[in-house]
Amino acid sequence: MTSITYRHADVDGFKVFYREAGRPGAPKLLLLHGFPSSSHMFRDLIPELAERFHIVAPDLPGFGQSDMPSRDSFAYTFDNIAHVIERFTEVIGFDRFAVYVFDYGAPTGFRLAVSHPERITAIVSQNGNAYEEGLSDGWNPIRAYWQDASPANREALRALLTHETTVWQYTHGVPDAASVSPDGYSLDDFYLSRPGADEVQLDLFRDYRNNVALYPTFQQYFRTHQPPLLAVWGQHDPFFLPAGAEAFKRDIPGAVVRFFDTGHFALETHATEIAAAISEFLVR
Template sequence: MTHPTYRSVDVDGFEVFYREAGDPAKPSLLLLHGFPTSGHMFRDLIPLLAKDFHLVAPDLPGFGRSALPSRDQFAYTFDNLAKVIGRFTEVVGLEKFAVYVFDYGAPTGLRLAMAHPERITAIVSQNGNAYTEGLSDGWNPIERYWREPTAENREALRGMLSEDAIRWQYEHGVSNPAQISPDGIALDLFYLQRPEADEIQLDLMLDYASNVALYPAFQAYFREHQPRLLAIWGDKDPFFLPPGAEAYKRDLPNAQVQFLDTGHFALETHANEIADEIRVFLKA
């Protein structure tokens, strides 16, 4: 059962593609990817954990091999991503699970946790932000779009979808860029070149403001429910700064915070280290 299987499932008319490995009788871990990738980002982590856990990694709506309905059929907001993934967990029978959140997966997964705190056994946040102090200056152009959602400000963000920008996200902060497989970058670019995919991503950049607006609610959830949390962070992330990881301790005094000498896509260089920490954390 350590080798992943690849399936799609109908979630109230929305097709969600997912990777699954491990024994369903063992503790479950839901893996939620970020921008601009897919469940493919967990390709190295899943085999490392599959002997000990049941792993499920869906592609978010509009990402990877999940459905990509047109924007006039589906509103690409983080509320809607979370609704689809929340129903996905019910359709595939995840009743209680830990959740690994990264980048866009963080506001998606934390919405799930707030909606059903009784289902969440633990949270692993790998560069998954929930505090304003974690936002770097790299967000300035996006924040400008939030304040003034003009066509000009939207167009200014299109460069973030280019090949150079995607490669930079993967390589920035990595001491040896030769460790970064070009295959993940190429796959992300392939999915971004589908019809309307660029506009969908710009819609989500605009809606990311809703996540920042929910930070106080996420933090209230932490204080009230005190979920077990491991924040494991590439400390050279150009988007989500180390203070965002440390901030979890403010609301979760027992949170574990660890830093890795790498960038945003920490699994590309430190999958073994992250797997070891998750194994110890979830078995504690």
Template sequence: MYRNLIPLLNEKYHVIAPDLPGFGYSDAPKNTEFEYTFDHITKYIQGLIDQLELKRFALYVFDYGAPVGFRLAVANPEKVTGIISQNGNAYVEGLSEGWNPFQKYWADPSEENRNNLRGMSTAQTTQWQYFTGVADPTLVAPESYTLDQYFLDRPGNVEIQLDLFKSYASNVALYPTFQEYFRKSQPAVLAVWGDKDPFFLPPGAEAFKRDLPKATVKFYDTGHFALETHVQEIGEEIVEFLSKLPE
């Protein structure tokens, strides 16, 4: 999704875009060999930050990257110059009814409830996530969801996703911690949101202003993968936002 955003940013900024463990081109060991929780994944991204000796940086967070990024911000408040949240939720009012089967699994992590979520990793569901809320489907490049599905179809990956579905409960439990960080540290925040996201609702974006009165919130007529349809507009907002941050 970032293939068209990075070129808009890297003329002025050093962009570091790691795939989370278990995703993209990062290693994806079996879930019997690696603990797929958001806490554990965050430790690996923190390790990357430490290895690269990053002293100051802005965060771009999206979907699963949001709870990872917010954990990093809580742990490194002095290093974070700003946060761009693209459909990256930190408030319960941002959770749609689409989370109901996940919440059922959190409350009762039975094999039945786990199996009920297996369909979330199918090609049909992946395309549904890409196209829901998109006014012009021709703007969504086929290679985007095709590549995503290629990685999802790797042996053992469904179990990885199911482990992360279970672990997502820890993110919701940390929402008050994330919000306390917002109130205490007052980081500069730009929220850019596809307002027809089937999972993360617009009130989740608007809620940032409750803890961050100076936050900028922008909505776009699109779905979850907002960069597929509005990369130019969002890219311009990000460049303007970054230009105002301290060095």
């Protein structure tokens, strides 16, 4: 039951890589990773949950082992990423599912929920933001690029794609950095170093402004449909503040919010604890 298989799906000619575990027929759980990661970030979580759920974790377009077509043939926007992942769920037969969203996975998953609310059985948000108060000052260089898409502002964001920054994302806010395996950030660094990957990520930095513009739409979905929602949050995240987790309760009074003494990549240090919280929440 806990064995993981590694597959590719043909999504209208787009190759999407995904990890799959659990028993077909069990409650479905879709795991959506963030920047600059891949489904590899779920390597510790999946075995913890596979006895109870049918789990699928795709690599987003342009990330990991999924296709990264040229920017001439595929516009790297979150609308397009969400469209590919929505079609992916249809291709593999994920008709009704709970969704785990993290970082970039949040605007992707929330778009799926807005588009097809009847398909979403629950939401687990792990540092997956939908409120402006959840955005820290760490977004200021990216905000500058939203306001002025100059070559200088674009070039300034290359600092966010370096090995040092990726390591910092994994270790900032973690009480003991030695508890963070180098495997995750080393693999992310490998994918970021591929030819053209830097320009893809800079395009997505620019497009992220459209996610913020959709926050009111996401919040209206929460208020209207009241999906069961669990927020499991690394409380020392330098990008997504605890206020973003608490804000879910404004629109979903029954939302459950849990904080963990760790940073942005909370699964690197608290996969077992987060898995236990997810199991308790989703089974209930």
